[in-house]
Amino acid sequence: MQAGAPRWRRRSQARPGEIVQAALDVFAEKGFAAAKLDEIASKAGVSKGALYLYFETKEDIFRAVVREAVVPNIDRVEALLAEATIPFPDLLRLALSQIEAVIETSRLGAVAKLVIGESRNFPELARVWHDEVVSRMLAAMSGALERAQMRGEVRLGEPRLQAFSIVGPILLGVIWQETFTPVGAPPAPLKSLVRQHGETMIAGLAPRAGVSS
Amino acid sequence: MQAGAPRWRRRSQARPGEIVQAALDVFAEKGFAAAKLDEIASKAGVSKGALYLYFETKEDIFRAVVREAVVPNIDRVEALLAEATIPFPDLLRLALSQIEAVIETSRLGAVAKLVIGESRNFPELARVWHDEVVSRMLAAMSGALERAQMRGEVRLGEPRLQAFSIVGPILLGVIWQETFTPVGAPPAPLKSLVRQHGETMIAGLAPRAGVSS
DNA sequence: CCCGTAAATGACCTGACGGTTATATACGAG
DNA sequence: CTCGTATATAACCGTCAGGTCATTTACGGG
Numbered sequence: 043m044q045a046g047a048p049r050w051r052r053r054s055q056a057r058p059g060e061i062v063q064a065a066l067d068v069f070a071e072k073g074f075a076a077a078k079l080d081e082i083a084s085k086a087g088v089s090k091g092a093l094y095l096y097f098e099t100k101e102d103i104f105r106a107v108v109r110e111a112v113v114p115n116i117d118r119v120e121a122l123l124a125e126a127t128i129p130f131p132d133l134l135r136l137a138l139s140q141i142e143a144v145i146e147t148s149r150l151g152a153v154a155k156l157v158i159g160e161s162r163n164f165p166e167l168a169r170v171w172h173d174e175v176v177s178r179m180l181a182a183m184s185g186a187l188e189r190a191q192m193r194g195e196v197r198l199g200e201p202r203l204q205a206f207s208i209v210g211p212i213l214l215g216v217i218w219q220e221t222f223t224p225v226g227a228p229p230a231p232l233k234s235l236v237r238q239h240g241e242t243m244i245a246g247l248a249p250r251a252g253v254s255s
Numbered sequence: 256m257q258a259g260a261p262r263w264r265r266r267s268q269a270r271p272g273e274i275v276q277a278a279l280d281v282f283a284e285k286g287f288a289a290a291k292l293d294e295i296a297s298k299a300g301v302s303k304g305a306l307y308l309y310f311e312t313k314e315d316i317f318r319a320v321v322r323e324a325v326v327p328n329i330d331r332v333e334a335l336l337a338e339a340t341i342p343f344p345d346l347l348r349l350a351l352s353q354i355e356a357v358i359e360t361s362r363l364g365a366v367a368k369l370v371i372g373e374s375r376n377f378p379e380l381a382r383v384w385h386d387e388v389v390s391r392m393l394a395a396m397s398g399a400l401e402r403a404q405m406r407g408e409v410r411l412g413e414p415r416l417q418a419f420s421i422v423g424p425i426l427l428g429v430i431w432q433e434t435f436t437p438v439g440a441p442p443a444p445l446k447s448l449v450r451q452h453g454e455t456m457i458a459g460l461a462p463r464a465g466v467s468s
Numbered sequence: 469c470c471c472g473t474a475a476a477t478g479a480c481c482t483g484a485c486g487g488t489t490a491t492a493t494a495c496g497a498g
Numbered sequence: 499c500t501c502g503t504a505t506a507t508a509a510c511c512g513t514c515a516g517g518t519c520a521t522t523t524a525c526g527g528g
Contacts, residue, residue: 048523048524048525049476049477049522049523049524050475050476050523050524051476051524051525052475052476052523052524053475054475057475070375071375072375072376073286073287073288073372073376074286074288075286075287075288075289076288078514078515078516079515079516079517080516088476088477089476089477089478090478090516090517091476091477091478091517091518091519092475092476093517094518095474095475095476099516099517100516100517155371155374156372157434158372158430158433158434159286159368159369159371159372159373160286160372161368161433161434161435161437161438162283162284162285162286163286163289165437166438168435168437168438169438169439169440172434172435172438172440176435177440197458199451199455200447200451203444203448203451204451204455206424206427206443206448206452207424207451207452207455209424209427210423210424210425210427210428210452211420211422211423211424212423213423213426213427213430214419214422214423214427215419215423217426220371221370221371221381221385222374222381222385222389224374224375224378224381225374225378225379225382225385226382227382227385227390230419231416234413234416235416235419238412238413238420239416239419239420239423241412242412242417242420242456242459242460243420243455243459245410245459245460245461245463246455246457246458246459246460247455247458248458250458261493261494261495262492262493262494262506262507263493263494263505263506263507264494264495264505264506265493265494265495265505265506266505267504267505270505291484291485291486292485292486292487293485301506301507302506302507302508303486303487303507303508304487304488304489304506304507304508305506305507306487307487307488308504308506312486312487313486313487
């Protein structure tokens with residue numbers, strides 16, 4: 043040990059973020075129950091006791107992780123979809139590429155897997171995730187679809203179900219990458235998947251020839 | 256306690272199935288780590304010790320649960336998709352309704368959730384699930400798509416990605432029902448979801464007018 | 469420079485749960 | 499009927515990990 047180097051530092055501002063970051067890593071890899079506080083602590087460069095200076099319980103840390111991951115910019119996608127001024131195909135292409143960007147930036151996939159896996163043990167978290175992420179996403183998409191239908195740019199149908207059709211394959215791609223790629227399955231190339239799926243959906247949602255409204 | 260009624264019965268044939276069934280319930284609800292052997296045992300109407308007459312460890316039971324759930328008839332769907340004799344739209348409609356039937360019969364959704372949630376802790380199970388279910392499914396679907404492309408019934412594109420587009424929303428529906436419906440979210444009506452998604456995909460995959468091969 | 473206290477530690481406590489085993493019992497074979 | 503053994507039990511054990519706390523240490527204010 044370096045002489046003069048303190049054994050630890052007082053950094054009450056930075057700690058919580060570091061802990062949540064480390065916890066995300068461990069939870070994502072092990073799931074809630076199998077994640078050990080000692081591992082989270084050591085990954086955060088801190089002792090186990092220190093965790094309890096900032097969080098009440100293990101569950102509390104888990105909640106913080108999910109909430110933290112929820113915060114990021116669903117907003118942008120939502121705002122984009124509210125734009126009614128561009129033709130639907132362009133809108134969809136834009137939205138998809140933004141979603142793709144969000145996925146590649148913020149470990150959304152890992153958190154989704156967590157929430158899905160632990161939903162029965164943490165119903166309240168499933169609810170938060172639903173209300174703050176999935177539901178908003180779907181509502182924004184449905185809204186855009188409904189307006190596009192009224193403008194005659196999209197064939198008539200239940201907008202919510204159409205939204206499922208759009209979002210589903212993306213979820214599949216994310217799950218795939220989190221679940222099967224690590225065990226040797228061929229990767230799901232998110233980029234080309236999203237692009238081709240987008241084109242397929244644009245064609246599939248195009249109004250039928252000869253049906254106006 | 257009823258006089259003359261034996262305290263327990265010897266039923267070495269029936270036990271394993273009952274245990275696996277009970278274990279599926281508990282694992283589906285709690286996840287692997289949070290599931291207690293005592294609960295599985297009592298749900299199976301048996302003492303904890305009896306579990307160890309039929310299985311080596313908790314993991315062993317988990318494996319049995321997943322394998323059991325894998326067994327059922329992916330085969331039928333696979334066989335159906337190999338049929339090259341009917342037009343693609345009809346084939347797709349048939350396949351989707353069969354998939355729907357399988358989902359509603361065999362607690363496929365619960366198991367999928369389990370596998371996804373525990374994939375990091377049981378990579379070998381993720382591999383089994385991938386090899387026995389997902390990969391076969393996707394391969395069968397890709398094959399059908401590729402042949403349909405050659406017949407000019409489906410627009411050209413990467414068949415594997417098209418298969419993702421077809422399967423994704425179904426996965427989303429299943430996950431939704433397992434994850435969000437129990438916490439008060441509006442249900443994802445699988446039946447109409449599948450039907451409308453099918454029609455959307457048929458339209459989206461139809462060959463472009465004026466592009467022959 | 470020194471002290472007060474917030475920040476951090478790590479040894480410890482404890483309950484829970486996976487797994488074991490000595491004992492009891494059902495029931496088929498002879 | 500009876501006896502052997504496969505089947506089942508329930509009390510038990512050991513370990514592991516979440517949570518606690520007495521003690522130590524960094525470091526800013528006077």
